[in-house]
Structures are given as C-alpha cells and as structure tokens.
Amino acid sequence: MGSIDDLIRDMRNFDRRREVTNHLAREIRKPVPGVRKAIRARAKSHLPSRGGLGLWVSKLSVTARVKLQGRAAGVTLKGRRKGFPDKQPKVDLRRIDQGRVAAPSWGRRGAGDWHFQNVKPGFFSEPSTDVDQWRDAAVRAVDKALEVIRRG
Template identity: 60%
Template sequence: MGTLDALIRDIRKFDGRKEVVKQLRKEIRQPLPSVRKAIKRRALDSLPKRGGLNVWVSQTKVTAVIKLAGRAAGVRLKGGRNSTGGRSDMRRLDRGRVRAPSWGHRTAASWHSQNVTPGFFTEPTAEVDQWRTACLKALDNALEVIRRGR
C-alpha cells in the first residue's frame, strides 16, 4: 500500500507525471457523487425542516480539492453556498450553530443564534468507506505506474 508522501517524492522525478497526476485526480474524484448524496441526505434528515434550512443546506456545492505538492498535500472536501448577504458559514453550521433572523424581522438587531444537530457535512464524509478505498487504490496505481516507468 502506497502513501501520499512516497508518491510526491517519486512523482517529481517521473517524466510522464502530468498524465499520472491527471489519472490520480480522476480516480480520487470517482466516489464524489456518492459523498455528495450522503451529505445531502444527512442535511435533509438532521437539520431543521421549519423554514426550509434543511433543503437550503442540502443544495450545498461540494468539491474535492486535491493538492499533490508541499506540506499541505492531501485531499480535502470543500462545501459552500452563497446566501443573500454573501458567503454562508458552512463550517459553523457543521459545528452545530446557525444564525437566522427572527421570524418576520430583517434588521441587524433581530438576528439570533440557534443550536442545530452538528456534523451534517463531516460525519457522512467520514462514514463513506468507498472514498477511502478509492484514494488508497489511486495512490497505489500511481505508484505502480511510476515504479514501472510508463
């Protein structure tokens, strides 16, 4: 089983690295649709239905950020959503806190914080074994190609 550190070390010297990196990124992103579905399902099931917060959050755009250089090398899932006032704080919502206006009021003083069920984003991503398996398989395939020299 390969590691990301070994791949980064070996890929720098490899002539066909562009193609290997392209294939690696493709294989790592393969389970992304099932991860998106799991996050959507968790948001719909666990977040408040009144006011439509669960539906609004379930439409969060989820992307995979893959870095293969430097100390920050790895795979990270990123989710975000725009709201009326700008970018929404999905990390805070995932930690179990949401800010919302009091019903019928839209002034700056009428907003309040509310506790919600935490983990709508992080828990489904950790539960998807398919994701972990695909990443490890992609690393092993890339290392094999580099070691074979093609």
C-alpha cells in the first residue's frame, strides 16, 4: 500500500502525468453511483411523504467534482433540483438538508405566502460523508497510480 507522498514524489518525473491523474479521478469517482442512490433513498425515507416532498426531492441530480491539485484536493458533491418555474423557481437543497423547507401557506404560492417548516436534517450530508467508501476508493486509486508509474 503506497502513500500519497510516494505518489507525489514519483509523479514529478513521470512523463504521462495526465494519464495517471485521469485514472486517479476515475477511481475516486467510483463510489458516486452508490452515494447517489443512498442520498435518494434517504430523501424518500427521511423527508415527509405527505405532500410528496420526499419523492420530489429524491429526484435531484447529484454530480461529483474531483480535484487533485493544491491543498484542497478532494471530492465535492453537489445536488441540484429545479423548482416549479411558475411557483418556486429555486429550490434550496442545502436548507432542506439542514432541516428547514419552504412550504406554501394554505396553498397560496405568491410572494410572501411561504413559511418554513422543520424536517429531519441530513438527507444529503449524512450518506455523502460515509468516509469508509471514499477512503477505500482513494487508497485503491493511489495504489494503482503508483503501480502504473513504477511500471513505466
């Protein structure tokens, strides 16, 4: 099992750096489909089913961005969900993840007719921060990259 320090040291003199970094990003991105399913399942089970909020939020899109340079190397997950264009154009998934959701007051959807309702927090953040699967993917990626570099 190699370390990230070994990888950085060996990458400096390697000709096909780009190939190795692309492979690293692909390997690190492998847990994303499982995390995406976990987030969607958690939205359905933890958010209110009455009114369809849990089902509606579970249809969000989750994208991953892998950054391998600099001090902030890591994976960033982003969830997006379009609102209803004529009623609520923007959906604040971060606020829903924190436990607050905007709801129409008595069916009125005009400006100023919304209130906040408390919901169970963590539908997005808890499944996405399952450290074991991300750590395992990173270790596999580093090991494979070191193997490629040392083979030449």
